[in-house]
Amino acid sequence: MTPFEDEQLVPQQSPARHHRGGLSRRSILGGLAAAGAGAATVPLAAGCASGDPAGPPGYGTGIDDGFDGTIALDVRDSAPDWKPFQTPTAPEGAPNILVVLYDDTGMAAWSPYGGRIEMPVMQRLADNGLTYTQWHTTALCSPTRSCFLTGRNHHVNRFASIAEGTTGFPGSAGRLPAQCATVGQVLQDNGYSTFWVGKDHNVPVSDAAGGGSRSQWPLQMGFDRFYGFLGGETNQWYPALAQDNMFIDQPYGPDQGYHLSKDLADNAIRMLRDQRSSNPSKPWFLWFCPGANHAPHHSPAEYADRYRGRFDDGYEAYREWVLARMIDKGIMPEGTALTPINPLPADVALPADMVRPWDSLDADEKKLFARMAEVFAGFSEYTDAQIGRVVEFLEHSGQLDNTIIFYCADNGASGEGSPNGSVNENKFFNGYPDDLAENMRYIDRLGSPDTYNHYPTGWATAFSTPFQMFKRYSQFSGGTCDPLVVHWPKGIRAKGQIRHQYHHAVDIVPTILDVAGVTMPEVYRGVKQYPLNGISMRYSFDDGDAPTTRKRQYYAMLGTRGIWADGWKASALHAPISGRGHFDRDEWELFHVDADRSESVNVADRHPEKLRELIAAWDEEARDNFVLPLDDRVPVEILLSPRPQPEPPRTRYLYYPDAAPVPEAVAVNIRGRSYKILANVDVDRDARGVLFTQGSRFGGHVLFITGGVLHYVYNFLGIAPEQDFASPQLTPGKHSLGMEFVRDQAGPHGESLGTTTLYVDDRPVATGPMRAQIGPFGLAGDGLCVGYAGGDPISPQLPQPGPFTGGTVQVVMVDISPESFLDLQREAAVALARD
Numbered sequence: 001m002t003p004f005e006d007e008q009l010v011p012q013q014s015p016a017r018h019h020r021g022g023l024s025r026r027s028i029l030g031g032l033a034a035a036g037a038g039a040a041t042v043p044l045a046a047g048c049a050s051g052d053p054a055g056p057p058g059y060g061t062g063i064d065d066g067f068d069g070t071i072a073l074d075v076r077d078s079a080p081d082w083k084p085f086q087t088p089t090a091p092e093g094a095p096n097i098l099v100v101l102y103d104d105t106g107m108a109a110w111s112p113y114g115g116r117i118e119m120p121v122m123q124r125l126a127d128n129g130l131t132y133t134q135w136h137t138t139a140l141c142s143p144t145r146s147c148f149l150t151g152r153n154h155h156v157n158r159f160a161s162i163a164e165g166t167t168g169f170p171g172s173a174g175r176l177p178a179q180c181a182t183v184g185q186v187l188q189d190n191g192y193s194t195f196w197v198g199k200d201h202n203v204p205v206s207d208a209a210g211g212g213s214r215s216q217w218p219l220q221m222g223f224d225r226f227y228g229f230l231g232g233e234t235n236q237w238y239p240a241l242a243q244d245n246m247f248i249d250q251p252y253g254p255d256q257g258y259h260l261s262k263d264l265a266d267n268a269i270r271m272l273r274d275q276r277s278s279n280p281s282k283p284w285f286l287w288f289c290p291g292a293n294h295a296p297h298h299s300p301a302e303y304a305d306r307y308r309g310r311f312d313d314g315y316e317a318y319r320e321w322v323l324a325r326m327i328d329k330g331i332m333p334e335g336t337a338l339t340p341i342n343p344l345p346a347d348v349a350l351p352a353d354m355v356r357p358w359d360s361l362d363a364d365e366k367k368l369f370a371r372m373a374e375v376f377a378g379f380s381e382y383t384d385a386q387i388g389r390v391v392e393f394l395e396h397s398g399q400l401d402n403t404i405i406f407y408c409a410d411n412g413a414s415g416e417g418s419p420n421g422s423v424n425e426n427k428f429f430n431g432y433p434d435d436l437a438e439n440m441r442y443i444d445r446l447g448s449p450d451t452y453n454h455y456p457t458g459w460a461t462a463f464s465t466p467f468q469m470f471k472r473y474s475q476f477s478g479g480t481c482d483p484l485v486v487h488w489p490k491g492i493r494a495k496g497q498i499r500h501q502y503h504h505a506v507d508i509v510p511t512i513l514d515v516a517g518v519t520m521p522e523v524y525r526g527v528k529q530y531p532l533n534g535i536s537m538r539y540s541f542d543d544g545d546a547p548t549t550r551k552r553q554y555y556a557m558l559g560t561r562g563i564w565a566d567g568w569k570a571s572a573l574h575a576p577i578s579g580r581g582h583f584d585r586d587e588w589e590l591f592h593v594d595a596d597r598s599e600s601v602n603v604a605d606r607h608p609e610k611l612r613e614l615i616a617a618w619d620e621e622a623r624d625n626f627v628l629p630l631d632d633r634v635p636v637e638i639l640l641s642p643r644p645q646p647e648p649p650r651t652r653y654l655y656y657p658d659a660a661p662v663p664e665a666v667a668v669n670i671r672g673r674s675y676k677i678l679a680n681v682d683v684d685r686d687a688r689g690v691l692f693t694q695g696s697r698f699g700g701h702v703l704f705i706t707g708g709v710l711h712y713v714y715n716f717l718g719i720a721p722e723q724d725f726a727s728p729q730l731t732p733g734k735h736s737l738g739m740e741f742v743r744d745q746a747g748p749h750g751e752s753l754g755t756t757t758l759y760v761d762d763r764p765v766a767t768g769p770m771r772a773q774i775g776p777f778g779l780a781g782d783g784l785c786v787g788y789a790g791g792d793p794i795s796p797q798l799p800q801p802g803p804f805t806g807g808t809v810q811v812v813m814v815d816i817s818p819e820s821f822l823d824l825q826r827e828a829a830v831a832l833a834r835d
Contacts, residue, residue: 090191114325129487139479151509171626184222198289236298304378314358430775475562506534559632567594661783689804695777
């Protein structure tokens with residue numbers, strides 16, 4: 001029954017009975033008057049039937065059912081009953097819940113698992129809690145995070161891929177269905193305060209806009225407060241921030257000590273402090289999702305410098321070193337074997353995911369690759385220190401003992417850096433290769449605001465030791481087996497112990513509900529719910545020898561697929577985002593994981609019946625969980641696939657000053673085509689600032705005035721030199737200022753090649769060749785702005801961030817029609833004349 005269906009059940013006999021769920025004032029007073037003094041009170045009992053003296057004929061049940069007070073004509077003769085109107089309270093002794101969810105981190109990176117990256121806070125929690133060694137994810141961000149939200153499999157949640165990669169099928173629509181209530185909603189309805197800090201990669205891209213729907217934002221998903229960013233990633237020095245239901249500017253810049261990890265911890269502590277001050281008896285749930293360790297790997301220099309020289313031996317030596325440590329710590333069993341650094345057959349492997357052997361690198365390459373690992377390590381440890389501030393607040397406020405903490409990561413280490421690493425990860429999403437010579441020029445600035453850096457695939461393999469491959473490869477544990485530490489002094493007697501039970505991200509929500517003493521409702525807000533796919537892990541807290549209660553778990557991501565069942569695993573040999581298709585021709589491998597934790601020995605030929613059994617099981621799971629169709633298209637093709645937009649398609653877009661940044665997903669699409677930009681302005685001699693900007697220094701374009709000169713700069717993937725078109729000195733007054741790009745052909749990597757012309761009114765003032773991106777300017781943030789510039793400049797020539805001064809920007813038009821710039825200029829001139 002929907003929340004308003006009971007209104008339809010009330011017989012419409014008189015206006016009085018239009019009052020939903022109770023007696024109207026007219027009916028009460030009328031009944032009292034008719035009854036006289038002998039009916040001085042009217043008891044309102046639950047479920048009073050037609051003809052009951054307590055109500056008029058035909059009166060049914062409503063929202064006031066359960067009221068046990070007394071209603072009389074005079075309040076002084078009446079007795080209230082607050083029970084039906086009070087919000088629920090959490091079960092007595094219910095713990096606080098803190099989930100710390102890092103990005104892109106393989107199990108062999110961090111010190112609690114034997115890695116070289118020091119994580120003192122996580123180590124402290126592990127020393128006083130539990131460390132899980134067979135806890136798995138979906139191999140990609142949005143899908144795993146959807147599991148953390150609902151406890152259902154990612155295709156059931158409609159997140160087959162990232163939010164930007166939806167395909168319009170039941171398992172890939174990118175909107176959480178009403179049949180999957182979130183853990184936030186359930187806890188909120190059971191007396192918890194609920195907070196979300198950091199990354200939210202489960203908002204549909206069309207909704208991440210100033211005028212977009214808020215239906216899938218955190219506050220509508222059961223969270224009382226939100227502070228963080230929407231999308232897959234953001235610049236750690238210049239993030240695209242949102243608070244609650246609106247976009248905001250960052251509070252201060254990196255020159256004043258800003259870093260997103262610090263800002264997120266500040267806001268988490270502020271939320272917890274506010275809650276502690278106002279509602280100290282109420283338990284809370286905090287989902288803390290830092291940008292770390294996703295690219296860009298932005299680290300304060302002092303943290304990166306702590307690791308100078310610690311990765312000079314290279315990623316292959318690291319793998320051998322860390323596996324020995326993992327075995328010593330009990331993370332891996334004795335006899336666990338290393339897998340090859342390039343394990344896939346040549347006809348399956350992707351060149352972009354290959355690892356260059358360390359001994360094949362020259363001295364400069366080794367120096368560059370080692371520094372990239374140092375910066376990544378600094379980024380991770382710095383973020384751990386900020387989480388430590390949150391833990392310290394809990395300890396000082398007396399809350400740590402009864403707070404259950406899950407400290408984990410959402411998928412394996414990331415291979416998006418290519419074999420050579422990158423100073424600008426956006427090249428990966430544009431299908432554009434990195435240039436080693438260019439990367440070397442940035443070696444001393446890695447991790448700073450000048451770079452958008454990502455280490456090479458060798459480190460992704462090393463940090464996913466001892467497994468095959470890394471993030472995106474869901475058929476191998478290198479993509480799915482991730483760190484998880486659980487700490488709860490009041491609820492877990494065991495300290496510093498290892499747990500080997502096989503579990504998955506879908507098991508976190510059932511575990512949370514179990515320890516909180518609440519259940520997932522069968523019907524939520526009138527909608528019958530999908531059953532939880534996860535199971536509680538609580539049975540393992542104090543029994544390390546308890547057998548795994550999970551029986552099987554399927555995997556499917558970007559064309560890869562596999563299944564684990566009762567200690568065995570079947571894996572299809574297929575590379576993600578390869579564009580190869582032909583899934584029916586995939587060869588399957590079989591691993592006995594209970595005896596071969598690293599999945600190093602394919603035993604398919606020894607146990608063909610077991611392999612057939614597991615493939616059939618995968619087919620069954622695929623049918624039950626909306627997995628099909630499989631999609632292995634290349635990133636540019638997936639990201640640029642047409643999707644429904646809330647606005648009808650058009651060829652002309654108007655943008656105004658002082659509006660919130662317009663995200664690329666809902667802005668005019670100029671990729672791979674000709675386009676024109678025209679700004680109506682009124683300027684004086686001191687005019688300066690941005691007329692139009694979109695993107696960042698790592699890919700973007702901007703129309704601006706400085707020193708009395710109009711410039712159009714296209715920054716192609718951050719590759720120097722920038723493409724700059726400049727005018728002669730402008731005269732004061734009203735002008736139509738703009739540019740036109742005419743695309744002639746595609747370049748060797750698909751980029752657009754053509755000619756750009758800069759205009760002042762109807763006069764071309766500069767022209768020349770230009771290349772433009774065919775992929776996005778960024779996965780998140782860097783929105784389109786008119787009349788002001790943000791903190792991360794596209795061009796070093798730009799004036800300081802802030803609004804346009806010395807004149808006014810009336811409107812900016814971006815046009816992708818076949819019309820010429822001069823046709824548009826004539827229209828703009830007419831508009832200016834009327835102004």
